[in-house]
Amino acid sequence: MTLVGQRVELDVGPIAHGGHCVARWDGRVVFVRHCLPGERVVALVTEGEQASSYLRADAVEVLRPVQGRVAAPCQFSGPGRCGGCDFQHVDIATQRRLLGEVVSEQLSRLAGIERTVTVEGPYGGAGTDDGLGWRTRVTFTATPGGELGLRRHRSHDVLPVDPCLIADPAMADVSATRWPADHVEAVVSSTGERLVVADAVRGRLPTLELTGLVGADGERLRGRTYVTERVRDRTFRVTGAGFWQVHQEAARTLLDAVLAAGRPQPGEVVADLYAGVGLFSAFLADEVGGDGQVHSVESDRHAARDARRNLHNLPQVQLIGASAENAFSRGELAARYDLVVLDPPRAGARARVVRHIVATAPSRVVYVACDPAALARDLATFAEHGYALSSLRAFDLFPMTHHVECVALIEAAA
Numbered sequence: 001m002t003l004v005g006q007r008v009e010l011d012v013g014p015i016a017h018g019g020h021c022v023a024r025w026d027g028r029v030v031f032v033r034h035c036l037p038g039e040r041v042v043a044l045v046t047e048g049e050q051a052s053s054y055l056r057a058d059a060v061e062v063l064r065p066v067q068g069r070v071a072a073p074c075q076f077s078g079p080g081r082c083g084g085c086d087f088q089h090v091d092i093a094t095q096r097r098l099l100g101e102v103v104s105e106q107l108s109r110l111a112g113i114e115r116t117v118t119v120e121g122p123y124g125g126a127g128t129d130d131g132l133g134w135r136t137r138v139t140f141t142a143t144p145g146g147e148l149g150l151r152r153h154r155s156h157d158v159l160p161v162d163p164c165l166i167a168d169p170a171m172a173d174v175s176a177t178r179w180p181a182d183h184v185e186a187v188v189s190s191t192g193e194r195l196v197v198a199d200a201v202r203g204r205l206p207t208l209e210l211t212g213l214v215g216a217d218g219e220r221l222r223g224r225t226y227v228t229e230r231v232r233d234r235t236f237r238v239t240g241a242g243f244w245q246v247h248q249e250a251a252r253t254l255l256d257a258v259l260a261a262g263r264p265q266p267g268e269v270v271a272d273l274y275a276g277v278g279l280f281s282a283f284l285a286d287e288v289g290g291d292g293q294v295h296s297v298e299s300d301r302h303a304a305r306d307a308r309r310n311l312h313n314l315p316q317v318q319l320i321g322a323s324a325e326n327a328f329s330r331g332e333l334a335a336r337y338d339l340v341v342l343d344p345p346r347a348g349a350r351a352r353v354v355r356h357i358v359a360t361a362p363s364r365v366v367y368v369a370c371d372p373a374a375l376a377r378d379l380a381t382f383a384e385h386g387y388a389l390s391s392l393r394a395f396d397l398f399p400m401t402h403h404v405e406c407v408a409l410i411e412a413a414a
């Protein structure tokens, strides 16, 4: 028998990975959204039945609030509403404390590493920003009528959202018009260029003032197919929906953290796995200089093509357009590295790639991770091969959401 729709009173326990807290009801675990640890709430069950071992629920009434709760700035957030943000009801300092607890818990549970984690704002800021207006890439889904919105949590149902308060206000106002497409991604670059990526187009597209309009496969529909991103003294071409960090300050924040942790030296041989359009490779190349080498691996063909352009004036960079798995197994990477930098997608590098990395005997590995669970699992594999976590920084590069970015330095145990 379904329990969906049942109202239950809960004492909310700790934060868990995924944007919810843990509570207990009737002998079961309940994952509850829109609440805070220590609160007493009335929650509506959103998933689960009598026989389920756990339930999902959404706090619809707060009986006993705790410090850190605020009125959500976004009118579209809240129980049953937009699934894009998780923590609009929480102040920024508390969001960062909770994210730190999540990273600590994942490290402990999945890698046996006990560590208190402090989450820094972009540039190591103390967390005084408001967490709004930071997102330079937003993918909207179109309703059957072409109106743009964002999905409700764990649903295909689209809620029209205009404006999205975490979006950079400099991006094109795509929600003001209807789109004959399935998805529309609005992009604004650090140089102020505005691009729209439209997926599954089936009609005449609206006319907006844009740098370019591009299909999901990178095909040109109008204007340019790419934007230019600037980091320090370098520019990077990023085509269409190709990967670029979505927070305005993320590229520079992560670059600084990677270079500080990895300490690349002149003449060293370095690998940059999951290199995207070449952000880390370019600056690693500057550090190792003409006598060093950087081997960059990227599997997406558009990103690899962009990387080739972005890195063409750096002869010490060798670009390998392949998956990390194939680049290793085909022998396209070197036998030994001084430093390996890796920045894999959410699933992490996984055991096979970690085993390949340790086989190249690097003295330092810098792991940039967007999912602390995947990071923790991979750290456990590194530990099996004599590599230990030396330092870890965590950054709130996705304010209002449960996402958190980590930069881990992993070194061969002495």
Ligand SMILES: C[S@@+](CC[C@H](N)C(=O)[O-])C[C@H]1O[C@@H](n2cnc3c(N)ncnc32)[C@H](O)[C@@H]1O
Pocket: 243, 244, 245, 273, 274, 275, 276, 277, 278, 279, 280, 297, 298, 299, 300, 303, 322, 323, 324, 325, 343, 344, 345
């Ligand atoms: C999180 S992004 C990092 C990009 C880059 N380091 C940056 O900061 O801009 C991950 C990149 O890995 C690429 N990728 C995904 N799976 C891959 C694989 N198995 N091997 C190599 N690259 C992969 C994606 O196309 C994407 O560009």
